[in-house]
Amino acid sequence: MNREDQKRAPIYEALEKFRKQRVVPFDVPGHKRGRGNPELVELLGEKCVGIDVNSMKPLDNLCHPVSVIRDAEELAADAFHAEHAFLMVGGTTSAVQSMILSVCKRGDKIILPRNVHKSAINALVLCGAIPVYVNPEVNPKLGISLGMEVPCVEQAIKENPDAVAVLVNNPTYYGICSDIRSIVKLAHAHGMKVLADEAHGTHLYFGKNLPVSGMEAGADLAAISMHKSGGSLTQSSILLVNKGVNADYVRQIINLTQTTSASYLLLSSLDISRRNLALRGEESFAKVSEMAEYARNEINNIGGYYAYGKDLINGTSIYDYDVTKLSIYTLGIGLAGIEVYDLLRDEYDIQIEFGDICNILAYISIGDRTQDIERLVGALADIARLYKKDKAGLLSGEYIAPKVIRSPQEAFYAEKKSLQIRETSGCISGEFVMCYPPGIPILAPGEMITDEIIEYIIYAKEKGCSMQGTEDPAVEHLMVLV
Structure with missing residues (x-):
């Protein structure tokens, strides 16, 4: 494809054509172009609710695209230099989970840094894969975890030659990048796939003098948050697939969990944003x-x-x-x-x-x-x-290396009991605890709870962090394995 092709936006163009036809709707959604919900029209405008439509022949279907959505995905693949691209309407959470579920099944090992987004560990809960964490170095002053070092990845591969994949954050929320090219070469040499979580890396595909993108580095799959730095609507993302990956199988995996009623507002925003990035x-x-x-x-x-x-x-x-x-x-x-x-x-x-x-x-x-x-x-x-005040008494650090005792799936579905947080030291967590954002778990199911972790959670709560992941909304109790 060339630059002229990238000027097209097939989904947007099909919606514009559809809007002009004044079709009488006897399908869903039930608001019927907003007529049944005037307050919604007042909030979003007639044009917006008028294109909030269901899949139909002229507009294609995200679960099995054969026309305008397929064309839009081909344009996205071309713009991102990928073999294939899937438009995603469940956010990058859905894209991360789909790429993990595409390569991992129950009992498979996956090598990944512990400072992953909760969506990656949630995928392990769903499929039963076993995490092998490469605990990243921490900058003691800034209190942030850094990238995966190549020798540490090499050691993890040597100790776990049966692992099926390596996941890399590219970049982290804070902007830090690992040497993803070298990690790809290393993993591929041992028959492992490489997955890039590029929730914060859409711009790496278009900007100059920026770190290398996942596809350019040779990663097999990459999850892209178009709604973060790419300009599309919240919850819209893209899953990229490189050569050597069965894209038809990936589509089946996506369809296990993705909605059958994809929002055309999200899909058209991906289409328009891809065009904008490809051209400008x-x-x-x-x-x-x-x-x-x-x-x-x-x-x-x-x-x-x-x-x-x-x-x-x-x-x-x-x-x-x-x-x-x-x-x-x-x-x-x-x-x-x-x-x-x-x-x-x-x-x-x-x-x-x-x-x-x-x-x-x-x-x-x-x-x-x-x-x-x-x-x-x-x-x-x-x-x-x-x-400004004296910093005495302030904690530093957002990363405590975990001790994994049980797999995330095993622990999540195990019999559990609720304990007051200060009574949980030495227990195995049956749930997540995290500050959101960024959504990197302090504790994940199957990990040992320590005094240090308890103090960190209490301190983060006192300072006003939004704590999530626990059954107890107040995060005063934790579910632990019996």
Whole structure:
């Protein structure tokens, strides 16, 4: 395909044609182009509810595409330099789970870093695969886990030659990249597939001077969050497949869990966003990189904060860095990241992506403007001036290496009892505990609960992190194996 082909948006074009036909609907959805729900029309507009339609012959079907959706997927594959692309309407959670379920079955081993998104471990609960964790090095100051080091992956492969796949975060939420090219070569040499979780890496396929993308590095499958840095609607993503993978089988796996009533609002947003990135992505992400670097310099000039970037690169645990990520260490002004997050929202009307124990992340994308960056920098300077305090007593670190006792599936479905959190030391967790965002589990089913983990959970709660994953909404009790 060429650039002219990328100017097409088959799903969007089919919807526009359909809209002009004024077809009388005796199908679902029941709001009938909004007539049955005027409040919805008021909120979203007539044009939006008018194209919230069901699959039909002229609009194709996501479960078994043969026309406009198939064309849109072929254009997406071409734009991302993949062999095949699947449009996903269940978010990147669905894409991550589909790629794991495509290569793993019950009892199979998969090598992965422990700082994975909960969707990856949820996939292990679903299929019964066994995790082999490559525990990443932690930056002791920033309290963040780094990338997988190639010698550590090599050791895991040698110790587990029967493993079927290696999963790599490319990049992490904080912008840190492993040497994915070398990991791919190593895994392929031992007959293992490589899966790239690129929830935070859509732009790597279009920007210049950014870390290598999963497909370019030779990964077999990659999950892409188009709605994060790609500009599509929330919950819309893409699953990319490289040469040598049976795409028809992957489609069957996707159809095990994906809705049979795919939203055409999400599908058309993927179609339009892919076209936008294919035609204008390079210049758009050049501006994003420029804005993020400008913000990084301005924030580092305030004093107390540390907006980190390429200066972290060490060629091993931080093989490369995604400069579009504006990750900022806040303990230097005596405030936990989540406290700065709350202040920015409550006092300055600025909503950032997340705050953890040590850091905040401001997500810079194609929709940002320089004046927004200025406002963020000004607010951070103000917070440093007004709220700075001694950092004594503040915890650092968001990663505690786990001890896996039972497989996630075994533990999730085992008989369990509820204990007050301080009584659980030495028990095996039967559920997840995590701060969301970023959604990296502090505890996963099957892992040993320690005093250190208990203190961390209580501290994160006290600081105001949004805790999730437990049956108890207040996270005062944990379900443990009997």
